[in-house]
Amino acid sequence: MKVTGDQALVKKINKSIILHTIRMHSPVSRARVSEMTGLNKATVSNLVAELCGQELVTEAGPGESSGGRKPLMLHFNSMAGSVIGIELQVKQLKAVLCDLGGSTLQELDCPLEVHDLPYVLEKMKGIISELIASAPSSPYGIVGIGVGVPGMVDEHGMVLFAPNLGWEMVDLRAILEQSFAVPVTIDNEANAGAQGELNFGAARDVRHLLYISAGSGIGSGIIIGGELYKGARGYAGETGHMTIEAEGKPCSCGSRGCWELYASERTYDNPGLALPARSTTELVRYAREGQEDTLRHFTTIGEYLGIGVTNLINSFNPELIVIGGALSEAEPWLGEPLRRVVAERTLPYHKQQLEITFSRLGSRGTMIGAGFSAVMHFLGNIRVTL
Structure with missing residues (x-):
């Protein structure tokens, strides 16, 4: 299939490429933008002038000289x-x-x-x-x-x-x-x-990422080849409703035995548990004080998180797993049981060069x-x- 575009479209694409290059690498010189984008210096200068006129890019400097006059540096105007x-x-x-x-x-x-x-x-x-x-x-x-x-x-x-x-x-x-x-x-x-982690958090420059949002439920953001994967109709990532117990508890989705029933904040509502609180923030405080029921429950959640994460690792073979959402606050107590279960159950080649980390953005991702x-x-x- 041939892809064509008129001159106006080509200009719009080039301008977008230049803007995003400056956004990701500022401060940066025009010459360096030209090198990184493959666009000639005249095109870069003309389009940078337009971006400055639109107040999306500002100039400041001078930068480091490579032998001639010191260049003015380009900055993305984040306060536009x-x-x-x-x-x-x-x-x-x-x-x-x-x-x-x-x-x-x-x-x-x-x-x-x-x-x-x-x-x-x-x-x-x-x-x-x-x-x-x-x-x-x-x-x-x-x-x-x-x-x-x-x-x-x-x-x-x-x-x-x-x-x-x-x-x-x-x-x-x-x-x-x-x-x-x-x-x-x-x-x-x-x-x-996943977009938050990829652009501002623990997953910068990662090409194959699974972001696990663990809070009131569980969902996954899937990055494949540096791009967000949404599936055929946009619904990929509903991993919280992956069955991990064949005859497990009934879920609000209509199925039963769903992962999030065993590894999310929904577990706090079990009336049979002797938990001193019903929110992650409060339970983290009790865990720091060594409250045994809380510590035991976090260990159980960590193990169940590990079971689901193992299934995803064996399915997608990512280079990085990031655990985010409200439960990322409980990393000191979830991390060890989660990683232990993954180490025990993941296929050997899948866990080579695999990193599991918790969100740098915490619950704000x-x-x-x-x-x-x-x-x-x-x-x-x-x-x-x-």
Whole structure:
């Protein structure tokens, strides 16, 4: 198949390539941008001038000389606008205001007592309005809102099925765009978390990554060849509903024995457990104090996490596993049993040069990744696939 484009499209693609090169490598000289992109110096200079005029790139310097006049260095203007990243959890709504470079400007959260759509929307709109009001003055203002949700989302931002919320066919993107008149991106929360780790966290420059979001449920963001893998229709990564107990507990998804019933915060609600609290933050505090029931429960969760992670390693052969979400706060107690089970059960060649780590972004990875998706939408992340 031939792929063609007129001169305007070629210019738009080249401009996007230059902008993202500067964004990822600034401060950087025009000559270095030319080397990295393969574009000639005249093209780079002309398009950089346009980007400076649009206030997306600034000049400062001078940089190091290679023998001639010291070059002016190009910087991505991260303060050209702001984005809002949101994570919708089962028991909590969390949101962050970021600049275009992913730096956090403000963070808010509020508890969710019920999951009725009008109630959740009211809370979501309130937290968005508060962040918009606190955003610093900038050339472009609020350029987008990104939302990570615990469920299946299609390419149009429709939440098809979120079993832990009891939602089906919720057109969340359309609702928020109508309310705030800015572009909105909606994705599964694990996909958003994978983007956060890939661009700002523990997975920079990683080509084959599995991001495991372990909190009120479990989901996986899958990066293959440096690209987010979503499957044939966009629903890949619902690994929390992978069966690990054939005749196990019934799950809200309609199946039984699902991984997240044994390795997520859903385990805290078992009335037979003698836990001193019912949230990860509180249980981490008790674990630090050596409370035996808490330590024993974290060990069990770690072992069950290891079982599911082993299945994913044997299936995808990644180079890096990142454990994120609320349970990443419990790394000191989950890490050893998780790695032990993986070492015992993973196929020998699959665990060669494999690294398992916990998120550097902690429980904020999904929010930051959701905000990053909004940034990319604003900057026009143009790609041509042959």
